[in-house]
Amino acid sequence: MSFFATPTIALARRHFLGRSGLVLSGPAVALLAGNHALAAAAGAADPKDVQILNTALAAELEAIAAYQVGAQSNLLQKSALDLALTFQGHHKEHADLLAKTVEKLGGKASTARVSYDFPVSSLKTQADVLRFAARLEQGAVSAYLGAVPLFANRDLSKAAASILGDEAMHWAVLRQALGEAPVTSAFVS
Amino acid sequence: MTTGCFPRWAALTAALLVAALDAAAAAPSAARGEAIYARCAACHALAQNRVGPKHCGLIGRTSGSVPNFDYSPAMKSAHIVWNAQTLERFLADPLKMVPGTTMTYAGIPDAGERADLIAYLREAGRSPQCRAR
Numbered sequence: 291m292s293f294f295a296t297p298t299i300a301l302a303r304r305h306f307l308g309r310s311g312l313v314l315s316g317p318a319v320a321l322l323a324g325n326h327a328l329a330a331a332a333g334a335a336d337p338k339d340v341q342i343l344n345t346a347l348a349a350e351l352e353a354i355a356a357y358q359v360g361a362q363s364n365l366l367q368k369s370a371l372d373l374a375l376t377f378q379g380h381h382k383e384h385a386d387l388l389a390k391t392v393e394k395l396g397g398k399a400s401t402a403r404v405s406y407d408f409p410v411s412s413l414k415t416q417a418d419v420l421r422f423a424a425r426l427e428q429g430a431v432s433a434y435l436g437a438v439p440l441f442a443n444r445d446l447s448k449a450a451a452s453i454l455g456d457e458a459m460h461w462a463v464l465r466q467a468l469g470e471a472p473v474t475s476a477f478v479s
Numbered sequence: 480m481t482t483g484c485f486p487r488w489a490a491l492t493a494a495l496l497v498a499a500l501d502a503a504a505a506a507p508s509a510a511r512g513e514a515i516y517a518r519c520a521a522c523h524a525l526a527q528n529r530v531g532p533k534h535c536g537l538i539g540r541t542s543g544s545v546p547n548f549d550y551s552p553a554m555k556s557a558h559i560v561w562n563a564q565t566l567e568r569f570l571a572d573p574l575k576m577v578p579g580t581t582m583t584y585a586g587i588p589d590a591g592e593r594a595d596l597i598a599y600l601r602e603a604g605r606s607p608q609c610r611a612r
Binding site for chain 2: 338341342344345346347348349352353402406408409425426428429430432433435436437439440479
């Protein structure tokens with residue numbers, strides 16, 4: 291079965307992990323597979339790890355809200371709207387997983403704010419919306435890159451790097467949609 | 480006489496030019512800093528509070544003092560006045576300078592990049608976007 295033909299995200303992920311030879315251990319497997327009890331049982335969590343996850347969660351929740359603003363702007367054509375909703379769905383998955391992991395590690399998960407202060411008045415065209423989203427995704431790549439080396443639990447670093455890869459793809463696809471070179475350099479920073 | 484002196488004069492001029500170019504390259508650049516600021520965009524904006532506080536008015540501000548922003552207890556009690564020196568230290572390793580901050584970011588290891596970013600933050604603080612706030 292092709293990865294692309296796999297009917298659900300969970301099945302696709304399982305298929306990918308099985309085929310790729312990618313080996314994730316301990317809490318990383320638990321985190322990525324959704325087995326939070328295993329994640330919690332893996333040992334006492336470092337408070338800093340919980341904080342890192344919570345900061346990432348807050349950013350994911352804000353990204354979800356930002357994509358909602360874009361989706362409801364009536365500025366996006368269907369193909370761009372489909373992209374926005376797909377990427378918003380990814381952020382929802384990230385947020386869900388991060389929140390559950392924070393709680394299972396004994397922390398109190400960040401929650402979405404009642405309202406967010408986005409520069410809505412400056413979004414006048416589809417390109418404005420896509421550029422705004424691309425900037426958020428670029429920032430997310432940098433934020434995860436800056437978080438990965440901080441985790442005491444290296445399995446959490448691996449899990450965060452997995453999300454980083456997804457955000458980098460969002461950034462590239464959004465740049466492509468804007469007619470820009472999708473990948474700006476060999477390294478991200 | 481002239482031909483004998485010219486090479487020495489030209490060499491001195493060239494050396495001065497190279498030194499000037501080196502100095503220009505080493506001087507903090509707000510333009511380069513603006514590109515570096517894109518790394519902050521997941522959590523920060525100039526004029527809006529986001530996951531992190533807004534950056535308009537940052538230079539000269541006391542840490543933990545932006546109204547309506549929910550700071551960590553660590554940042555609330557840090558009592559740091561943000562200027563080039565304190566930002567330089569913080570951006571190098573936020574968690575080392577303020578243990579417990581929610582800015583869980585490894586920092587910017589390159590001193591030149593930090594200087595560029597601070598130059599941008601200083602310049603952006605004087606922009607119409609910030610003056611309007």
